[in-house]
Amino acid sequence: MARDTLKLGAVLIGVGDASGTELWRDPQVPLDASVNIDWYVKQAREAEDAHFDFVFIVDSQYITPDFPNHHLNRLEPLTLLSAVAYATNRIGLVATVSTTYSEPFDIARRLASLDLISGGRAGWNIVTSQDPGTAGNFSRSGHGDYDTRYRRADEAVEAVQGLWHSYEEGAFSRDRTAPRFLDPARQHRLDHRGEFFSVTGPLNIQRSPQGQPPLVQAGTSDQGRDLSARRADIVFSFARSTDEAIELAQDIRARAQAIGRDPDELLFIPALGVTIADTDEEALQIERQRTTAGDIRRRLAALSRQFDGHDFSGYDLDAPFPELPRSEDAGIRRFHEDIENARRAGVTLRGVLEAQALGWLRLVGSPETIADQLQHWYESGAADGFNLFVQHPADWDRFRAKVVPILVERGLFRGQYEAETLRGHLGLPFIDNRHAAAGQSNPPVRHLEPIQN
Ligand SMILES: Cc1cc2nc3c(=O)[nH]c(=O)nc-3n(C[C@H](O)[C@H](O)[C@H](O)COP(=O)(O)O)c2cc1C
Structure with missing residues (x-):
């Protein structure tokens, strides 16, 4: 079953981010890789051919000339993933969107659009943005401290998820003979009023195939851990050792349990970098x-x-x-x-x-050595899967051609897709529309009666 095998994500970083700043000098990497949609599509298709769970696009909205090359000139995640969606069939598409510099209505609408375009493959990496300079690009006087940004993130997620409940299944009845386009009883306003946001709703896009696209959170501060415990389906991290990864997973699972969540619902997926050659010595060299x-x-x-x-x-x-x-x-x-x-x-x-x-998991060695390490991390409870930063094309090719088959042979990874949505790949339960589940306790939006001919 979906939860019995490890999960693999591919982080597409074009010409190279902080995890591999000199990547652009590899002659196999196009010099415009971070703004080249053909390159993203090629890598996403390669990941899909190897049955990866998702591709993941990191993002930020502030730079100085010293930032990694990928940051200086890159495509916006939801725009680029919409194009990738149209060129792929199964692979999940995880986009980074900041809650500090976006409004819930926009986030909900854009992700629901990607989920609809992709047939249920969208996911959201919730970030609070780590560069204080970002405030200067958004007409803000300040970036906000940790507590404020994480409180805002929590409220933003609540509002976004609420907006994704705007429509019950089949709310757009589209009945030409009635004639009725929308069944107003199955459309619901949100009426969210909180510390940071006022969102009336409803959303102007129907329930998307997943209803609720999976949520990712990667902050590991105290506040970040609480946000994961409350809201995340998946926790990304940079972990250096199995001990560190196990501590993070145990701590967040305990926090989730303390607020009444099933701790085993959460998936822990640390970042991974690889250098692979036929032998360990060659790889080290x-x-x-x-x-x-x-x-x-x-x-x-x-x-x-x-x-x-x-x-x-x-x-x-x-x-x-x-x-x-x-x-x-x-x-x-x-x-x-x-x-x-x-x-x-x-x-x-x-x-x-x-x-x-060395601040994260970097494995250097032969395909067997890499597979052994991944198996060890997975079986020791340090990771439910790995987020592979796609760096040098030679390593990316060897990972798919040599490491993945070993994982499949050992029964650790799927040999083919069994589901069509990202939720399905990850083994996450489908969440019913809360109004349908609650017998429509919230008042539906009032509409004029359809005009009778
Ligand atoms: C794998 C991974 C990917 C991340 N991607 C982004 C990103 O795309 N944009 C961003 O602003 N922060 C990103 N972050 C940073 C976190 O979301 C968070 O802002 C950061 O870790 C600081 O918060 P903390 O001190 O709570 O850990 C990422 C972190 C990890 C571990």
Whole structure:
């Protein structure tokens, strides 16, 4: 069954994001990969041929010239996934949309549209946005602190899900003989009034095939964990070890249980990077060659993003990591905790950069070695699946051609699709329209009677 096998996502990062900034220099990667829809479609079809659960598009809405190349020039996730939807049949399509810089009505409408276009394959990665500079692009005076952004995210999700309940199944009766286009008794207003949003509803698009597209959450701060426990179907993470991944899963499952959710509903899917060759030694050699001096400048820029743009270029790389004022609201909290621990232990700036590059699961080795590690993570309860960052085409090809068949042979991954929707692939239950389930306790929107001829 769907839950008995591991889940695979492919993160499409074009010319290379912070996880692989020099990817654009690989001659097999088109120089315009991040804005080239043919490239996204090609990679999505390849993922679909290997029966991946979904492709995933990360996003943000603020840059400086030092940001990773993919961030500088990339397609907007829902627009690009609509094109990918039309060129694929089965694979799930997970889009990142920020709750800090979007309104629930827009989010609900755009995701329902993608779900309709794709026949039930849309998913939403809920983010609160980590770059305070984003405020400057959205007519805001400030980015908001963690508590505020996560409270807003929670309320946004509640409103979005409420809007997705606007229509019961078959509400658009489209009966030419009656004549009646809409059955008003099966259309429902939302009337949401909260701290951040006022949303009357109903949504102006019918119930989509999944009704409720799956929700993903990746923040791992205290507030992020609570949001996952309350709202997420899937938790993405950067985990460095099985211990760390197990702690995260146990903690979020406990939080979910405490508020009455079935903790086993949640899927934990850490990020994965791979370098694959015929032998472990060969793979290690390739990995070493790829770590070039150019990386230092890029890694300093990535570090700067965690400190709201602080310029690290003038610092001595081999001196202890400097004590810096930092904005509480910038970056990823876990990275800051790591940096603070390193600073206290007297680790140098270079040491911090090297440790940050190792801040997630990177597997280097032969296809068997990679498959063994994935099996170990899966069977130890550290992961329900993996979110593979699609970096060098050679590794992507080997992962599909060599690693996936081993996983299939071991009974760890599907050899063919058994479902048509993303919910189906992930083994998530279908959620009935709450008004239908509740016997229409909410008042339907009042409409004029249809004109009788
Ligand atoms: C796999 C993964 C993907 C993420 N994708 C995005 C993204 O596309 N856009 C974004 O703004 N943040 C993204 N994030 C960041 C988180 O959503 C969150 O904002 C960040 O981890 C800071 O919150 P925290 O301190 O609660 O962890 C991602 C995180 C992970 C682990």
